[in-house]
Amino acid sequence: MDLLGLDYDxxxxxDxxxxxxxxxxxxxxxxHEKGVDYDQMHSLPKALRQRLAEDYPLPALTLEKVFTSQLDDTQKLLYLLADGSLIEVVLMKYSYGWTICLPSQVGCAMGCNFCASTLGGLVRNLTRSEMLRLYYLSRKRVGEIQRVVxxxxxxxxxxxxEVLGFIKLLTDPRGRNLSARHITLSTCGLVPEIQRLSKENIPLTLALSLHAPNDDIRTRIMPIAxxxxxxxxxxxxxxxxxxxxxRVSIEYTLISGTNDHVEHARELAERLRGMDFHVNLIPLNPVEERKHETSIPEDVHRFKKVLEDYGINVTIRRELGSDISGSCGQLRNRYKSLEKRSVE
Ligand code: SF4
Structure with missing residues (x-):
């Protein structure tokens, strides 16, 4: 049984x-408050701690490698899971404190064609306990983590x-008690699950990975469309x-020649007008195995200006840790291929 993943009741x-x-x-x-292993649970008798460790081991996670940015305080952590899967976590420092970017699956089934995480398809789901352990082990490096994305x-x-179980445990007032408002969940747009989530009564920030102004372009880059x-x-x-x-935010990755023209910006603005969503523009972090290129800064700013002219709340996402394999999945893939090369 997974003791760490049990809710309070x-x-x-x-027994x-x-x-x-x-x-x-x-x-x-x-x-859930201290986030420690059994051997550090000092208020519990030693015999009990030993028994728990034997009967209910915590998910094994080994910190395999740490990459620290030379440009800012970003840290990318590569963990090895018990089944040999590699998974990456990013710690980013903002003025209010640390944010952690967590994975929810090993790999991904969604197949977005600008993304490194999906190159090998879906390997498996992470459990709520693995996600909690990723949070707590990573927290040890920086003291406290204020936000989760x-x-x-x-x-x-x-x-x-598993994701909802993780969120409920992390926000439990008898445990870590993180405000749900400090958690952002990003989705590529699974409609039935978004509807289900809206009935959970958990005030998360939802972010939609939209990345296109129309279904035609979206279908070309995101099969889910x-x-x-x-x-x-x-x-x-x-x-x-x-x-x-x-608040709901719209994530829009700008890919040169694909979705970054002025007419795309106008079409997007027409769609979003009056919806009171916040738009995050993200210049693409190119993936070696894909052909896409990032938009040039002039195009990014022109795109932003069009949205602003329509009265849409828009920001360009500040890129952190760009010197240490920026977007999700890249670090894991690069590390895997380096390992492979060193074995060959
Ligand atoms: S962008 Fe997100 S949903 Fe799309 S393939 Fe990558 S990880 Fe999956």
């Missing part, structure tokens, strides 16, 4: 060697139950916003 209801409720409360606190490899809503047209996705976002009162 389930842990308390569980844990006949231990009293207060011991189980302590255990929950150690798991689920924008690493994988489509979070394709791993709905064949299943859910833009109109349906935006409708689901509006519903999410109305139900939760939370």
């Amino acid at each position: 389930s842990l308390l209801e569980m 844990l060697y006949g231990e009293a409720a207060f011991r189980k409360k302590q255990l929950f606190q150690w798991f 689920l924008m690493g490899s994988g489509e979070p809503l394709d791993n709905y139950d 064949q299943r859910y047209p833009i109109e349906d996705v935006l409708e689901a976002l509006k519903e999410y916003r109305e139900r939760t009162g939370r």
